[in-house]
Amino acid sequence: MSEPKPTDSDRVLIIPCSGIGKAFGSVGREAAYLVLEELRPNDTGTVCLSLLTMGDEESQQRVREQRTIAIDGCPKACARVNIEHAGAEPAAIFRVFDVFRAHKELRVQQVSDIGENGREMARILAEEVAVKVDELRGGKE
Amino acid sequence: MEAEYLHATVDKFVFKVKTGCWYSKAGLWVRLEHGLARVGISDYVQQSSGDVAFAEIASTGTKLEQEGYLGQIETIKVAIELLSPVSGTVQEVNEELETSPELINQDPYGQGWLALIALSDWEGERASLLEAEQYLAVMRSQAEEAAKRI
Amino acid sequence: MPDLPEKRVGLIACSGEDLPVGTVSRMAVLQVLERLRPQDTVTLCLPLFLAGEERERAFARFYPTIAIDGCSKRCAARATEHYSARPAASLVIDDFIAEKGLPEPHGLRQLDAAGQAVTQAVAQELAHEVDRLLGKKRPTVVEVEAQAPDAEGEPEGMVVATCSCGSGIPVAQLQVNGRRVEILALPAILDQFREMGKPVNDATAGELMDAVKLYNHLPNEEEAGLREAVLSEYTRYIAAFDPASATS
Numbered sequence: 254m255s256e257p258k259p260t261d262s263d264r265v266l267i268i269p270c271s272g273i274g275k276a277f278g279s280v281g282r283e284a285a286y287l288v289l290e291e292l293r294p295n296d297t298g299t300v301c302l303s304l305l306t307m308g309d310e311e312s313q314q315r316v317r318e319q320r321t322i323a324i325d326g327c328p329k330a331c332a333r334v335n336i337e338h339a340g341a342e343p344a345a346i347f348r349v350f351d352v353f354r355a356h357k358e359l360r361v362q363q364v365s366d367i368g369e370n371g372r373e374m375a376r377i378l379a380e381e382v383a384v385k386v387d388e389l390r391g392g393k394e
Numbered sequence: 395m396e397a398e399y400l401h402a403t404v405d406k407f408v409f410k411v412k413t414g415c416w417y418s419k420a421g422l423w424v425r426l427e428h429g430l431a432r433v434g435i436s437d438y439v440q441q442s443s444g445d446v447a448f449a450e451i452a453s454t455g456t457k458l459e460q461e462g463y464l465g466q467i468e469t470i471k472v473a474i475e476l477l478s479p480v481s482g483t484v485q486e487v488n489e490e491l492e493t494s495p496e497l498i499n500q501d502p503y504g505q506g507w508l509a510l511i512a513l514s515d516w517e518g519e520r521a522s523l524l525e526a527e528q529y530l531a532v533m534r535s536q537a538e539e540a541a542k543r544i
Numbered sequence: 545m546p547d548l549p550e551k552r553v554g555l556i557a558c559s560g561e562d563l564p565v566g567t568v569s570r571m572a573v574l575q576v577l578e579r580l581r582p583q584d585t586v587t588l589c590l591p592l593f594l595a596g597e598e599r600e601r602a603f604a605r606f607y608p609t610i611a612i613d614g615c616s617k618r619c620a621a622r623a624t625e626h627y628s629a630r631p632a633a634s635l636v637i638d639d640f641i642a643e644k645g646l647p648e649p650h651g652l653r654q655l656d657a658a659g660q661a662v663t664q665a666v667a668q669e670l671a672h673e674v675d676r677l678l679g680k681k682r683p684t685v686v687e688v689e690a691q692a693p694d695a696e697g698e699p700e701g702m703v704v705a706t707c708s709c710g711s712g713i714p715v716a717q718l719q720v721n722g723r724r725v726e727i728l729a730l731p732a733i734l735d736q737f738r739e740m741g742k743p744v745n746d747a748t749a750g751e752l753m754d755a756v757k758l759y760n761h762l763p764n765e766e767e768a769g770l771r772e773a774v775l776s777e778y779t780r781y782i783a784a785f786d787p788a789s790a791t792s
């Protein structure tokens with residue numbers, strides 16, 4: 254007998270920062286999409302960060318009711334701060350920077366094209382996020 | 395009343411130069427505190443280098459020469475060797491930078507300091523350093539030159 | 545808005561993570577920033593309006609700003625107006641697609657061919673809007689090709705290492721009537737006045753205050769003290785470059 258599919262409200266919300274000014278913002282976004290589309294498509298969802306900034310009620314309610322993972326590209330930590338401002342506390346916070354500190358050979362130059370190094374960094378980060386998603390969902394497939 | 399910072403606007407960037415400090419042409423600042431010299435990098439150097447990921451500074455007890463090796467910062471894009479603006483002996487290194495290197499970017503003249511140095515020849519070396527207003531002009535030229543290369 | 549040096553147009557993209565048009569907004573703005581109009585534009589991460597400081601929220605008061613939204617929720621336009629200032633122009637990609645008869649984009653992480661085509665079209669539209677806001681003529685085809693960056697990659701230097709956001713709005717702190725007051729845009733204003741060769745005198749103090757008031761809300765009771773502090777700061781500022789010019 255197969256496991257029941259998670260309802261929308263069971264999904265863990267992966268929320269990357271916008272990071273349009275920094276290459277690590279693009280890496281974080283890439284990592285988020287890897288989790289959402291490849292690694293854990295049935296267990297995760299997302300919310301536009303700009304909706305939280307705008308104070309959209311429906312989006313704020315979702316982050317309060319569902320578990321969230323913030324992925325931030327720089328110390329300004331927009332994803333974390335905007336989630337907190339919505340009245341929620343992220344279940345986990347990932348910083349692209351920490352992946353770089355563990356893999357400093359992976360230098361990324363451009364925002365619009367993160368290149369092989371950026372994609373590798375995103376994959377490493379995505380796998381860490383996927384492990385956390387499993388942990389939050391209690392190890393369910 | 396003296397303002398805390400001087401500013402230079404180049405391209406879309408604004409660079410702050412803290413008054414009351416001396417500077418090397420390479421952009422390291424020196425601030426005297428009870429006979430010791432606290433050193434760090436200028437706002438221009440941190441902005442043009444990018445987000446700092448690692449800061450390796452000469453350890454406590456190391457004897458430094460002016461323009462000799464002080465340490466290195468590694469950002470997400472480049473690695474930069476830092477040359478000491480003064481001669482002396484390292485008394486203290488900013489240990490916060492081990493876990494929070496971003497302090498160098500966030501507060502280059504304050505919490506992002508690099509080392510505290512017991513000076514060996516301040517009177518002899520001070521003349522070779524720039525005061526804030528002088529560094530502002532030098533830094534501005536450096537920034538304008540860099541902007542032309544884009 | 546005064547004609548400050550290095551005048552640029554601000555671009556704020558919604559970067560919506562949950563819709564393909566959000567990815568289009570982001571990629572189109574990046575094209576303009578990096579390739580089409582790199583010397584004329586600057587950006588800011590939209591969420592910084594909430595997560596950042598006053599210097600971030602001053603963005604659209606300082607730069608004439610175009611808000612680029614993916615969908616009708618118009619987060620970029622509404623957030624810019626709410627936190628900063630009304631955008632000088634606005635584009636909603638869903639509306640643009642309908643108006644131009646373009647194909648619907650698909651893909652979040654990687655846009656499909658339709659998404660890339662829409663991105664190109666939006667980027668060109670934005671570039672023309674930037675030109676309009678700066679009062680520039682549209683470049684010819686030859687000029688566009690000449691502007692194309694080296695395909696080998698980005699040059700070394702300031703832009704490579706630093707954020708496309710620039711430094712944020714320059715801010716200065718002055719002592720006014722015994723307390724520290726933050727004045728937005730003052731460093732850039734002082735820089736401009738110095739380059740214009742404005743002497744240190746009462747007339748310049750008045751002009752400085754006019755410029756300061758464009759970016760800062762000042763209570764009436766602060767004005768006299770601030771005028772004195774601003775002129776004093778200007779005196780000190782130009783003395784740093786040319787001591788002789790600091791005397792009126």
